[in-house]
Amino acid sequence: MKCEYRYPNSKDGTITKVLEQFWITGNDHVSFATKKEYEGRVTNSCSRQKKRCTLRITDLKESDSAVYKFRFITNLLLGSYTGEPGIQLSVTDLHLTVSVQRKDSLNSILTLKCSSSCVLPPKSTYVWYENGQKINHDKSTYSINSDSLDSISCAVKGHEDFPAPLIYAPVSPSLSADPSADIFEGSSVTLRCSSEANPPANYTWYKKTKTSTLQPLSRGSEFPLNNIQSSDSGEYYCEAENQLGKRRSTNLNVDVKYPPRLPSVSVNPPGEIVVGGSVNLTCSSDANPAATYAWYKENTASPAADGPMLTIVNIRHEDGGNYYCEARNSRGQHNSTLQLIVVTSSATSAIAGSITFLLLVGLFVVAFFIFRKKMA
Structure with missing residues (x-):
């Protein structure tokens, strides 16, 4: 596109000087060549002596269709001029x-x-x-x-x-998560799917399950998970589809981190524990990352055992009382308490009871004879 222009050599005693020469589109008074979409494709060759400018646009696109106008700015007051009506460029494909x-x-x-x-x-x-x-x-x-x-x-x-x-057809879709670092319970994460395709692809999201029946979770290139919970952990994938075909992405693992839940504690053997016997106290808690465990006896500062199990052998009466298990990971901790009851064995109790009974009988007989002697 070419443009030739004229202007007065001087006005009101001021010699005219051309300061800028450029092309615009529509009514925008800024050079269109400064826009990113035209970068490297526009050349404006001007000769101020011949008062002529030539615009060259390479690698034309349909989006280049517009009305192009030449504009120049001088040193005169109100000395900016635009060529009208401009040149209509229509690019087709x-x-x-x-x-x-x-x-x-x-x-x-x-x-x-x-x-x-x-x-x-x-x-x-x-x-x-x-x-x-x-x-x-x-x-x-x-x-x-x-x-x-x-x-x-x-x-x-x-x-x-x-x-x-x-x-x-779509090429193999790629998946990403934002944020891509650790995902914590209660936070939010956005899964993104992208695939090169023409016509542009439509996206459908799925979560991998143990059953063969899958229901779409969401549609669109982005899948937000807000206030994420541990149940949201799992492997996700997307399908990209246009009229020419469908492609599935690889799986993206979403691993939600959360603190230990209320630990479950158990006693083996259950019930009352006999003096001299043994017992295992076991603790377990759902947590991610996996919890570490420590057992404490009530009113003691040092742990009775590190790990999910506390074993007590040759039990004494003083081993009875309240114990609690502490489950801990990087997200927090949780405690559970149980009561250990220690009793004397049933055989020992029976012997002690018999001896007591015989002593009472003997005392009764002695007292009876003493009483009869006094009566006589």
Whole structure:
């Protein structure tokens, strides 16, 4: 695009000097060439002596369609000028559209149409490329089984250097988690799925289960998990799908960290413990990461045992009382208490009872004879 311009050599005794020369789009008074989408594609060649500028845009895109205007700024008061009405640039391209003609559990028959917004010569023919290979088909529409298709494109015959953008099934999706560090109970994490595909892919999220029946958890490229709980731990994956096919991602493990739950404690053998016997006190708690354990006897500072089990042998009466287990990990701790009851053995109790009974009987007999002697 070229523009020639004129301006007065001077005004009110001030010699005119051109300070800036650039091109704009629409009514924006800032050079469009400074925008990121035009980076490296725009050249503006100007000659102030000839008062002429030439704009060159390479690697044209349909988004470059716009009205382009030349603008220059001088040192004069109100000395900025824009060429009107500008130059209308329309960029067009071949388009490849896809529609599903028939879909069942076995296959999908796709109908593809190659079209352009350009006015093509009558009886134009086309060239088709399937999986990178030219095929023998010259019509504007083409039908194919999607199971045999990786990618496809088309061009107007005679203009093979300007093919339509390649369309293809999704490539293997990639998964990520934000944040990617440790995930703690009560926090939030967002799972993201992305896959290159044309047309763009639609995404469906699943959680791996032991059963074969899977229900979609969510749809979209992002899957937020808010106020996450331990039950949310597991392996997640997504499926990316467009009209040409479907691909599944690898699994992403979500490992939710949480403090120990209320420990469960048990006594073996259960019930009352006989003096001289042995007992095992066991503690367990659900936690992530796994909990470490310590056993304490009430009113003692030092642990009676480190680990989930406390074993007491040759039990004495003083071993009875309240014990508690402490389960701890990096997220917190939790305690549970149990009472250990120590009793004398049943055989010893029976002997002691018999001796006591005999002593009482003897005392009664002695007292009886003493009483009769006094009466006599």
